[in-house]
Amino acid sequence: MTAALSPIDKAKYIAARRAVEFVEDGMRVGLGTGSTAAWMVRCLGELIRDEGMKITGVATSARTAELAREVGVPVKTLDEVRWLDLTIDGADEYDPNLNLIKGGGGALLHEKIVATASDQMVVIADLSKQVDTLGAFPLPVEVIPFGWQTTKALIEEMLSNVDVLGRSASLRLNGAEPYCSDQGNFILDLHLRRIANPAQLSLVLNQIPGVVENGLFLDICDVLVIGNADGTVEVRDINNGTVEHERIDITDTENLFVDSAE
Known part of the structure; x- marks a missing residue:
């Protein structure tokens, strides 16, 4: 077997x-x-x-x-x-x-x-x-559907002020439609490549209106x-x-x- x-x-x-x-x-x-x-x-x-x-x-x-x-x-x-x-x-x-x-x-x-x-x-x-520094895997961020594109723009703007290599975010899809979590929320995947300060990033992400939680488990x-x-x-x-x-x-x-x- x-x-x-x-x-x-x-x-x-x-x-x-x-x-x-x-x-x-x-x-x-x-x-x-x-x-x-x-x-x-x-x-x-x-x-x-x-x-x-x-x-x-x-x-x-x-x-x-x-x-x-x-x-x-x-x-x-x-x-x-x-x-x-x-x-x-x-x-x-x-x-x-x-x-x-x-x-x-x-x-x-x-x-x-x-x-x-x-x-x-x-x-x-x-x-x-296993990685030396987090960030190669896209960082998931759960956001409410209302105004998600505004939330995405706020996240990308915030990323210009933190120590990461990539600063783009993409909406996770399920086929042609947005993927929905069990809570009915959307997920944005952040393509960061390297996260120099995970604790700082987690804190600032969760302060953005529309963000429910992020995938950094620290x-x-x-x-x-x-x-x-x-x-x-x-x-x-x-x-x-x-x-x-x-x-x-x-x-x-x-x-x-x-x-x-x-």
Whole structure:
């Protein structure tokens, strides 16, 4: 079964398998959005089915909630559980300080709310997401539809006063129509190439009228789990200052849900 996975999907699966080891019986767990997080949700489903683990999931998007229910992970709203023990999510980029760019899947607002309502955030990724400086991946910014072109112009004007290499913004589309988040908002992707001061940029972005939230996740990630196609995994704990290297043993007979790769 594992032979049917591409190297990148195998790396995502390895990271997800290691990350769910942080989940304990009875926990309230934030469930991220995206292809890597989808592997994690399926791994949690296996733990519930095969080991009888009892957890409550809080999904960061409608599609994650749907997948969780399909694989047997109970889902409640954040308002129902109020606070989470742990959130596991992916990232589009991460730097050496475990600062992130997220939102490629369009769920950045819910993802940031859920992550900050958690005692711990574990991020799962592969080495292709590692950068020295954030900005190669377009930075998503969620904006309200009303006056979005004015908001876009204000953002581009602001970018001339911060230390970035690119200063253009584009409206994310779904076919010929604007992409809409689960909150019904639009997403502007900022093509910055390099962000010298992420904290400053995050602050000024969120002060612009019409901006709901941005995809810079700063000082939120506690643990980064990096999967590799050869079965090895690296676990970086920024709070303890530790880096551990392990190997995840998998067999070709495991149920890897190979038809679920995104």
